[in-house]
Amino acid sequence: MTRIEHRSARRRYLIAYDIREPGRLRSIHKVVKAHGEPLQYSVFLCDLNPSELTGLRWKLEDIMAHEVDSILILDLGNPRDLSAFTFLGERAELPISGPRIL
Amino acid sequence: MDYKRGAPADRPGRVWEPERRQVAVHALMLRDAGYQVDHAALYFAETRQRVRVELTDGLLDATEASIAELRTVAASEVAPLPLIDSPKCPRCSLVGICLPDEHNLLQARAARAPRRLTPTDGSARPLYVTEAGASVSVRSGRMIVNGRPSREVGVKTDVRASVRMLDISHVAVFGNVQVSTQALRELFARDVPVLYFSGGGWLEGVAQGLPSKHVQLRTRQVALATAGGLDAARLMVRAKIRNSRVLLRRNTRTDNTIAVQRLAALADAAEMVDSPASLLGIEGAAARTYFGAFASMLRPELTLPGASFAFEGRNRRPPKDAVNCLLSFNYALLVKDLVAVCIGVGLDPYLGVFHRPRFGRPALALDLAEEFRPLIAESTVLNMINNGEIAASDFVVRAEGVALTKDGRRSAIAAYERRLDIEITHPVYGYRITYRRVLEVQARILAAWMLGEIPAYAAFTTR
Numbered sequence: 001m002t003r004i005e006h007r008s009a010r011r012r013y014l015i016a017y018d019i020r021e022p023g024r025l026r027s028i029h030k031v032v033k034a035h036g037e038p039l040q041y042s043v044f045l046c047d048l049n050p051s052e053l054t055g056l057r058w059k060l061e062d063i064m065a066h067e068v069d070s071i072l073i074l075d076l077g078n079p080r081d082l083s084a085f086t087f088l089g090e091r092a093e094l095p096i097s098g099p100r101i102l
Numbered sequence: 103m104d105y106k107r108g109a110p111a112d113r114p115g116r117v118w119e120p121e122r123r124q125v126a127v128h129a130l131m132l133r134d135a136g137y138q139v140d141h142a143a144l145y146f147a148e149t150r151q152r153v154r155v156e157l158t159d160g161l162l163d164a165t166e167a168s169i170a171e172l173r174t175v176a177a178s179e180v181a182p183l184p185l186i187d188s189p190k191c192p193r194c195s196l197v198g199i200c201l202p203d204e205h206n207l208l209q210a211r212a213a214r215a216p217r218r219l220t221p222t223d224g225s226a227r228p229l230y231v232t233e234a235g236a237s238v239s240v241r242s243g244r245m246i247v248n249g250r251p252s253r254e255v256g257v258k259t260d261v262r263a264s265v266r267m268l269d270i271s272h273v274a275v276f277g278n279v280q281v282s283t284q285a286l287r288e289l290f291a292r293d294v295p296v297l298y299f300s301g302g303g304w305l306e307g308v309a310q311g312l313p314s315k316h317v318q319l320r321t322r323q324v325a326l327a328t329a330g331g332l333d334a335a336r337l338m339v340r341a342k343i344r345n346s347r348v349l350l351r352r353n354t355r356t357d358n359t360i361a362v363q364r365l366a367a368l369a370d371a372a373e374m375v376d377s378p379a380s381l382l383g384i385e386g387a388a389a390r391t392y393f394g395a396f397a398s399m400l401r402p403e404l405t406l407p408g409a410s411f412a413f414e415g416r417n418r419r420p421p422k423d424a425v426n427c428l429l430s431f432n433y434a435l436l437v438k439d440l441v442a443v444c445i446g447v448g449l450d451p452y453l454g455v456f457h458r459p460r461f462g463r464p465a466l467a468l469d470l471a472e473e474f475r476p477l478i479a480e481s482t483v484l485n486m487i488n489n490g491e492i493a494a495s496d497f498v499v500r501a502e503g504v505a506l507t508k509d510g511r512r513s514a515i516a517a518y519e520r521r522l523d524i525e526i527t528h529p530v531y532g533y534r535i536t537y538r539r540v541l542e543v544q545a546r547i548l549a550a551w552m553l554g555e556i557p558a559y560a561a562f563t564t565r
Contacts, residue, residue, distance in 0.1 A: 010225050034243020034266065049225065052268060097269065099227040099519040101512050102236065102247050102262050 010047045012095075014074040017042050019064065027063045028071075031056070037095040045095050047079045104128060104142075109149045116153045117144055125155050126165040179318055180554060186211060201546055204531055208547070208556040226271035226294075228439075230515050232508065234301065236262065237280040240288045243267050270294055272442045274435075276511070277301030281309075295445050297438045302420075302505055303431045305438050305464070314448030322552045323453050323466075331455025332381070334469075334551060334559040336373055338456055339381055341473035341561030343369040343388045348564055349476040350392065353399040353484055361395040381456070389416070396480075400425065401488050406497065420503025427497065427504045428486065428514060432479035433471070435518050439541060440467035440474075447545045449552075470544060473562050478537055482521045491517060530560055 015032055019025040035056045036046030048056065053073075060071055076084050079097065104125050110116040125142035132139045142155040155161075175182055184202030185191060191202050231238060235250030237259075245267060249260040273289065273296045275281060281296055289296060290311030298307040314320065347365040350358055368388040375381045393416050406424035421427040441464050444451040454465025456472065486492045496510030506514060522538040535543070544562055551559045 030242040035268065036266070047225070048268075097225065097227070098523075099230065099515075100263060100265055100269075101230045101515050101519075102233055 010049045010052075010079055010097075012076040012079040013046045013048060013053065014039070014076055015044045015046055015072065016074075017064075017071045018069065020068045021065070024063055024065060024069065028060060028069075031059045031063065037093070039092050045076075047095055047097065104144050106144055106146045110144070110146050110151055110153050117155060122155055122161055123165050123168060126157065126161050127169070129157055130162065130165065183209075183211070183555075199546065201543065201550070204543070204547070205550060205556060207531065208550075208558075208560055224271065226269055228272050228274055228519070229265055229270045230274045230276070231279045232276040232511055232515070233262065233279070234277050235279075237282065238273065238275070238285050239282045240267070240285040245270060245273075245285065267292060267294075272297060272438075274299060274438060276303065293446070295442050297441065299434065299438070303434045303511070305434050305441070308441055308445070308451075310445050313450075314445070316448035319448050319549055319553060320450060322554075323450055326552055327453035327455060327465075330378060332376075332378060334548065335378065335381060335456035336375060337559050337561040338469055338472045339385050339388075340369050340372040341563045342385070342475060343372060343392075344563050345473055346388070346392045346476040346480070349480060349484075350395055350399065354395070355400075355402070356398045358395045358398055361391050364391050378456075396425075399484055399488075404487065406487070406494055420500070420505070422503050424494075424497050424504050425483065425487065427506060428483045428492070429479065431506060431511070431514055432482050432518055433475065435515065436471050436474060436479050437464060437467050439522070439538075440464075440470045440545070443467075443541050443545045444470070447542065447549055449545060449549055470541070470548065473544075474537070474541065477562075477564060478518075478521055482518050485521075486514065486517045526564070529563055529565065 013036075015036065017028055017032070019028050032044045032046070035048060035052065036044040039045050046056070057073070064071060079095070082094070085094065104121075106121065111118045111121075115122075121144060125144060129139045129142050139157065141157055144153045144155060145151070146153065184200055184205050186202075186206055188202070191197050191200075194200070229245060229247075231247055233247075233249060237248045237251075239246050239248065241264075243266065245263075245265045247262045247265075249262050251259045267288065270289075270292075272294055273281070275296065276299045278301070286296065286309060290309075293311060295308055295310040297305060298309070300306050343365055347362055347369065350365070351362055365388055368384055368391070372381060372384045372388075375384060416429070417423075417426050418430050421430050441451045444464075444467055449466055451464040451467045454469045457463065457465035457468045492510060492513055496507055496513065497504050498507055522541075523536055525534050525536050526540075527533070528535050528540070528543075540562060547556070547560055550556045
């Protein structure tokens with residue numbers, strides 16, 4: 001039996017941005033926060049599938065000023081693989097998945 | 103002129119037939135709008151090549167014919183049959199809804215076991231809010247859960263959680279939890295239902311956005327529920343009895359041969375009955391036999407609050423012992439998930455085929471729940487109790503019955519959610535699949551049967 005991995009599996013992305021104007025900074029911050037968890041100032045971890053990533057890029061590119069602003073999207077692979085993370089000092093919380101029971 | 107991302111085809115004429123038809127449609131529309139079009143062209147971005155397409159009479163006639171054919175399909179009440187073994191299926195975004203290989207197997211159009219085409223479970227999971235007085239609101243794409251507001255002026259309430267909307271498949275709230283209108287609207291826009299439970303765990307209502315656009319399915323479902331769907335009901339009850347028999351055989355700590363044999367006989371009898379009333383009778387007899395033997399699966403030295411779990415089995419409203427309390431709670435969670443699944447698939451959760459419709463009773467969700475009760479709910483209860491995951495301190499005994507404490511309820515939900523994530527081999531289709539996804543596949547199979555796409559409902563049983 002062939003097993004075909006579904007393409008909608010999520011991957012973890014590190015997203016960092018440098019925005020030159022406070023208005024745009026707020027809008028960008030809002031959009032990225034809807035897609036991921038803050039790690040440090042202007043640095044987020046976002047677990048996204050391809051269509052979610054495309055949607056996020058589309059929104060960011062719409063807001064940012066391409067001549068002066070800069071946004072970095074770094075693919076960190078499988079969200080379960082924590083080997084890419086080393087914390088010095090205060091340890092930030094990494095995004096969790098699964099049901100939330102409050 | 104049309105733009106293509108890739109390269110021209112490696113064949114004479116350099117374009118594929120669908121591409122030719124596509125530009126022909128553009129040309130026909132332009133002609134209709136009064137433009138003069140004498141030829142069409144395709145531009146391939148990857149190789150930066152322009153390919154000329156002649157608008158021959160043959161092409162235009164073929165295009166008109168395809169358009170007419172598409173109109174017939176769109177007007178038809180029955181969806182076209184899925185493709186057989188098509189290489190197009192794996193990359194299609196609708197494969198999890200269409201279930202082509204599963205349908206073909208059930209229709210005996212293909213002998214081969216399905217490829218694993220079903221998407222893995224979506225990444226979204228339920229959000230449960232069990233804290234009394236909490237409120238759920240939305241802020242820029244995230245759900246915020248706040249604790250009970252303080253009575254003192256100027257004291258801010260605690261943010262209990264902030265969850266991405268992307269991560270939420272449905273919201274289950276227990277007791278007096280407020281969900282803001284803004285949050286509801288945002289949830290509806292994303293097709294995420296909200297399920298309201300009483301503090302004690304009874305499913306009391308559902309809030310969802312607009313009903314499904316699949317009108318044809320709803321019409322068929324109403325017709326079927328009116329006529330009575332004995333064919334499917336028989337298979338559901340048979341599967342339920344067989345699954346409870348498997349659970350009993352796997353977990354029993356004493357000799358239960360008589361109960362096991364009796365259940366096997368009742369499962370066979372369920373398949374043969376010719377009236378809903380006798381089916382109900384068989385189901386009742388099976389439940390008495392099964393719950394009579396249920397206590398033999400529990401660790402004998404256990405002491406839990408309330409009356410001891412007696413051989414009479416089930417009691418409820420309110421449950422008189424801890425085992426019944428956990429069973430009721432798990433059934434409510436299972437029905438909640440199936441209500442959400444029904445809404446997602448476009449089925450009306452209130453119109454059943456086995457359970458007769460009654461005011462406020464999600465009959466179809468209860469129907470679908472039957473075969474999964476032993477596999478998901480009862481098995482979760484047994485694991486929780488026998489592994490000591492839940493203790494006497496997680497229950498409170500009130501005057502009339504036994505209820506879960508706040509912490510008890512949380513661990514019960516966690517155990518249930520863990521069970522849903524367990525992967526099993528599907529008995530009919532042969533691929534690995536989680537219970538979470540099985541629930542949806544079963545609802546889609548039921549819908550396909552209602553629409554007449556497959557000859558019979560295929561209930562889910564384990565060995």
